[in-house]
Amino acid sequence: MKIKELAEKTGLTAYTIRFYEKEGLLDNRHFQREENNYRNYSDEAIKRLKLIKKFQGVGCSLSELKEILQDRDENTRTNQQVIEWINQKISEIERKRDEYEQILDTLNWMLEYRISLMNDPEQADSLLKQRHSD
Amino acid sequence: MKIKELAEKTGLTAYTIRFYEKEGLLDNRHFQREENNYRNYSDEAIKRLKLIKKFQGVGCSLSELKEILQDRDENTRTNQQVIEWINQKISEIERKRDEYEQILDTLNWMLEYRISLMNDPEQADSLLKQRHSD
């Protein structure tokens, strides 16, 4: 498939896909050149881009992704090193997930407060006094 | 307290604090000027900066934070508008938290795979065949 199709299938723009290639996140397993020099992408490219999106969405930088994906490709690191990376990443993401839980708590409190402010200002006031955080 | 103390108490740099001020995230409730023109911060400033950090950590931009905090300060928006914003934010954060859960799943799988690759390559192979995602 050509770049535009891949873009549509992944929700990225063609610009972004070329940019990722320049950054070393795509290689010959993901596309080949045709005679006219157009890139011809394989289904592997879709998987790769979706994986990148997923990890990027939880705060992985492109350079970090490049490193781990490169390892997945070649075998530059020892298995032990990769296991360490994964473990580290897991606790990082767990920490992050907990932060999200905390913020949800704060937001739910804010919501409760605003709603009671609308219906019963006195109750809102007592809510404010209960809460010491924030 | 002066800027350096505030920086230490919040884990930010003095540069960043002044930058936040320039962006409109701090006002006279958070600091006053002394005769020598030095900023003198109140404890409110600590709370404010920690709140900013917390929300920023879950992907809120500074301009978004400025808006909601400004509302918290003055009363520019109707209560209904704020409730809407909070609700929207809640579902956004819930979506994000679920993404984190998913990634944790993927990472745990990667870990399991790598460990079995070390101990029992055949088992690793069968793990690979089980998993269709990624």
Add this chain to the structure above:
DNA sequence: CTAAACTATAGAGTTAACTTTAAGGCAAGT
């Protein structure tokens, strides 16, 4: 009293991750 350490400002520089532009070649419909 002086040097070090802090404070101030305006404005320039940095980094990541795009995003667009310019200038051209190729392809598909009419």
Add this chain to the structure above:
DNA sequence: ACTTGCCTTAAAGTTAACTCTATAGTTTAG
């Protein structure tokens, strides 16, 4: 053949969020 739209590259531009530099005034420890 012509127009429209897709493809190519290199390079410049953008945005957010800092981060630092230069220059100068203030405070404090020895």
